[in-house]
Amino acid sequence: MTMSSEDFEIRDRHTPDAAETGAGPVIEETGWGYIIRETDASQSLRAAGSVAGRFVGAILLLAAAGLWLMPDSVYGAELFGIKLAAMVMFSVLGGYFFWAGRNALHPEYRIDLEHHEIRIGQRSAGNGFHQSARIDFANVSSVFLLRSKDHRPTRLFLRLADLNTGLEITAGSRVRMEALKQRLTDDLTGQIHQPVVRQLGRHQRVAA
Structure with missing residues (x-):
């Protein structure tokens, strides 16, 4: 499988990046991989x-x-x-x-590194999981970001081999989305990656 790190950037050089810092998705680590989901407050709303x-x-x-x-x-x-x-x-x-x-509830994405698949579904009130779709890693052709020229969050997408458009996974600050994009790209291609927390810490040190 060939993966690319293509970024679609719609940004004015004189306009600051949208949502440079701030809220983003929750990355919940598990024994088989990790879960990308909204914050508890966003889920409640x-x-x-x-x-x-x-x-x-x-x-x-x-x-x-x-x-x-x-x-x-x-x-x-x-x-x-x-x-x-x-x-x-x-x-x-x-x-x-x-x-x-x-359709108000946003699905969560379970990145299963053991079975090389992405499970999409909703989390119930009892913390159960109702799966609605499954994507094999081999069916993902690329991971890319969509940055806006205004102050909206940066959006992260998966491009699937059998779809002409991207599947939006989550949105958040530019730094968090770039780190998560790199992690997903590495995981989908089987490369060794640094944890997102470590990558974010590195970016924060550089920014400081």
């Missing part, structure tokens, strides 16, 4: 948004169903157009909120 979105969406969909089942005689023929418009609006908004609620 997304979980609350997920519940709220599905609740509001369900209410709006029920309202649309109620309008559909209600006899036309209650409104009269002259109000049928208003009823139909309201039903469509509730259906569209309800569907959107419900969809947004279901």
Whole structure:
């Protein structure tokens, strides 16, 4: 497998790097590899948004169903157009909120160095793991970063051999993403790497 360290950089030379320092993903070390996930605070916010979105969406969909089942005689023929418009609006908004609620949670990525695979899924409230996808290391062609010209965080992607676009893994400060990118590149190619904490410490010493 051929790996590259390609960076797609969209940045103005006169503009400071986005999110030079600050929050980033949690790297949870395990016996078989490591887990890339959001911070506990971010997960809590997304979980609350997920519940709220599905609740509001369900209410709006029920309202649309109620309008559909209600006899036309209650409104009269002259109000049928208003009823139909309201039903469509509730259906569209309800569907959107419900969809947004279901997709509010960000997946975590388990980098398994023993089985040479990346497992993608959601962590449940009981600390269980529900896997939704699996990627073999051999199917990853490159790891790259996308830097923005504004102050948004640097984003880290995997480019898969059978996809034209990249799969976004996480986002954070430039220094943290560069260190994590190097670690992923080394792990996917089987090279020896330094721990992310040591790499970050080196960058911090240089910056100091």
